[in-house]
Amino acid sequence: MSSRPSERAAAESAMAPGNDRELRADARRNRERVLRTAQQLFAAEGLGISLDEIARRAGVGPGTVHRHFPTKQALYLAVAIDQLRQLVAEGEALARTDDPAALFTFLASMMASGAENAAVKSALAAAEFDLRSAAPSVAADLTRQVAGLLDRAHSAGVVRHDLAVDEVMALVAGAFAAIRHADVENNRARSAHIAQIIVDGLRPQPRL
Template identity: 90%
Template sequence: MRADARRNRERVLRTAQQLFATEGLGISLDEIARRAGVGPGTVHRHFPTKEALYLAVAIDQLRQLVMEGEALADTDDPAALFTLLSRMMASGAENAAVKSALTAAEFDLRSAAPNVATDLTRQVAGLLERAHSAGVVRPDLAVDEVMALVAGAFAAIRHADAEISRERSAHIAQIILDGLRPPPR
């Protein structure tokens, strides 16, 4: 892909993500194009359907989380796991409408982007191992349980109608994260 095409695609993804979160999924591809500062043909060339754009936005979010995990892995912070999980839950809350649309369309991100999902799980596993070594998480916690709790957080945030309130969704996420810490002695 040419550099200008790649920049346009990125601009469309960022704009779509923001608009889906703030204005909902009813926004048209043409309006996304207008707000991204590109022509409608550019959007339709990269994303022939709205579902393709939903999927691209969701995969892009996962890739961003992988990069955040990589950056956190380069730090010495033994509790970096909590930072990444908090960001994952916030991302899930921000993109709840997109995730719901993908579920309704019977898209599974793990199937649609298996490498990205695997990379994210690998980042969580590495940070979990560091957290275990430092004693900042429960010793009986496994990576598949952590990933299940993150998915459960999305459901809890949606159930509490907290997707539009960063404070409420962060509070719910914090309750879940507190449960990962070792019990007091």
């Protein structure tokens, strides 16, 4: 327990605002390569994989990984925040389309992404990390993307009229819990089925 404050400080330092901007272009590319590799390996092989093995698979030296991510917790946090940024970018792309039901596409993607990275999120929760506190601007951006797509869906009448954005975000979090409870994080078909059941519940209910 006593190591948690220092681990949290190291993790948050690795993700401090401005760090990305200060990196040289080659260092930034290496960091992104490590993040993508780590995300894939954590999802496929679990959290036991070492930083040195992640470095090998990413095609960089161990020192590169340890320089950017001094602890495993720092890498977990960076992977989770990078995942949120990817989702924000996807939401922005969907907002530029004219699909009134893009909300459902986005929510399904959010749930699938969360299921694939459930181990990382569980590790962060166990270490008492809160993503909304660690990356408030990214978390807010994601909520704004959901809110914009929800407004469009409301205008088109393709979603329940009584659905609010905070309820949508709560249901997404509930989907992660349901997928974990069913122990199907590594089964894309089963986790997608659970997510689809939840998404279908957001559609307008037929009048009897």
